[in-house]
Amino acid sequence: MIKTDILIIGAGPTGLFTVFEAGLLKLKCHLIDALPQAGGQCSELYPKKPIYDIPGFPEILAGDLTKNLLEQSRQFEPGFTLGERAETVEKQEDGSFIVTTNKGTKHQAPVVAIAGGLGSFEPRKPLIPNIASFEDKGVEYFIKDPEVYRDKRVVISGGGDSALDWSIFLADIASEVTLIHRRNEFRGALDSVEKVQELTSKGKIKLITPAEVINVIGHNKVEGVVVAQSQHIDKEFIIETDHFIPLFGLSPKLGPIGNWGLEIEKNAIKVDNALDYQTNIPGIFAIGDVNIYPGKLKLILCGFHEATLMCQAAYKIINPGKKYVLKYTTVSGIDGFDGSRK
Numbered sequence: 521m522i523k524t525d526i527l528i529i530g531a532g533p534t535g536l537f538t539v540f541e542a543g544l545l546k547l548k549c550h551l552i553d554a555l556p557q558a559g560g561q562c563s564e565l566y567p568k569k570p571i572y573d574i575p576g577f578p579e580i581l582a583g584d585l586t587k588n589l590l591e592q593s594r595q596f597e598p599g600f601t602l603g604e605r606a607e608t609v610e611k612q613e614d615g616s617f618i619v620t621t622n623k624g625t626k627h628q629a630p631v632v633a634i635a636g637g638l639g640s641f642e643p644r645k646p647l648i649p650n651i652a653s654f655e656d657k658g659v660e661y662f663i664k665d666p667e668v669y670r671d672k673r674v675v676i677s678g679g680g681d682s683a684l685d686w687s688i689f690l691a692d693i694a695s696e697v698t699l700i701h702r703r704n705e706f707r708g709a710l711d712s713v714e715k716v717q718e719l720t721s722k723g724k725i726k727l728i729t730p731a732e733v734i735n736v737i738g739h740n741k742v743e744g745v746v747v748a749q750s751q752h753i754d755k756e757f758i759i760e761t762d763h764f765i766p767l768f769g770l771s772p773k774l775g776p777i778g779n780w781g782l783e784i785e786k787n788a789i790k791v792d793n794a795l796d797y798q799t800n801i802p803g804i805f806a807i808g809d810v811n812i813y814p815g816k817l818k819l820i821l822c823g824f825h826e827a828t829l830m831c832q833a834a835y836k837i838i839n840p841g842k843k844y845v846l847k848y849t850t851v852s853g854i855d856g857f858d859g860s861r862k
């Protein structure tokens with residue numbers, strides 16, 4: 521059981537900044553994210569796009585904003601459960617909550633902050649009838665740690681940036697990389713397409729187009745995939761492999777949080793914005809893109825503001841009766857922080 525003061529669901533910009541604001545109040549945080557890395561939409565959807573409306577930064581790349589937020593939060597030593605989706609919540613007799621993920625990891629906290637953005641990003645899965653039985657047994661929809669594939673045979677399918685970039689990256693790590701795409705043209709960056717073609721001509725990537733994987737074979741783990749060439753649907757063949765990685769993109773879904781008894785409007789969680797962004801369940805807050813209230817704007821800086829006010833309310837729940845006086849952080853840093861802003 522992982523225990524913390526504020527359990528944050530979602531490690532996007534809102535969730536990451538919550539760690540900093542909570543840290544100033546000496547509250548510990550643990551974050552859960554369905555993605556294998558922090559940053560939410562900024563790292564998953566547009567890491568190389570500049571953002572122009574972060575106060576104090578005339579321009580910053582979304583990926584760099586994520587790096588900075590991680591750096592800013594690191595001093596408060598947050599915990600992370602990455603690559604797991606928060607699935608259920610149970611209220612305990614002492615008022616705390618136990619949140620369990622799809623992989624069975626349990627977290628307990630007196631306050632839950634849902635910073636789930638557009639929802640948990642779920643991989644788009646190929647329509648292969650038996651694929652579910654090979655998940656985590658050689659079929660992976662995310663690459664969490666490339667070292668897993670060292671000296672292994674890998675089949676990747678997909679036609680976007682993810683499929684191209686990982687094929688390029690794994691060409692130096694895996695013993696064999698096969699990239700399969702159902703069209704001859706790719707959707708990814710031209711530069712990446714050229715690099716794949718170059719590696720193909722050097723024999724470091726085996727490129728098969730137009731084709732699709734139609735079956736996975738193996739006993740208890742992936743041992744091969746059945747491929748059909750799109751032009752000759754009757755022409756099927758087997759590629760022996762240790763891993764099959766379909767990279768068909770991600771789609772966000774509010775998902776299981778939608779069944780937690782929270783008031784939902786337009787696929788977002790209703791909160792009391794006049795007070796502290798608490799939901800209809802006391803002790804559960806919703807901040808950032810995931811919430812809705814009159815006049816809501818889905819912007820990063822709005823998530824930062826909501827996180828700040830939410831932490832003040834969390835402090836009162838966690839330290840009932842304890843007086844807290846808001847002052848300011850100094851330019852000299854927050855070393856020796858004594859529980860109040862200086």
Ligand code: FAD
Nearest residue numbers: 530532533534553554560561606636637639640808809820
């Ligand atoms: P998100 O960034 O969506 O992060 C939420 C995280 O929660 C995700 O990582 C998700 O996996 C996780 N999650 C959700 N449910 C679960 C669950 N059940 N279990 C585990 N994890 C879960 N905003 C600006 O202010 N300026 C801009 O210039 C700007 N440009 C944009 C450009 C694009 C192309 C897009 C798509 C958005 C842009 N935005 C911009 C919007 C901005 O990205 C969002 O407002 C911001 O990301 C919201 O942050 P968040 O932390 O609330 O949610």
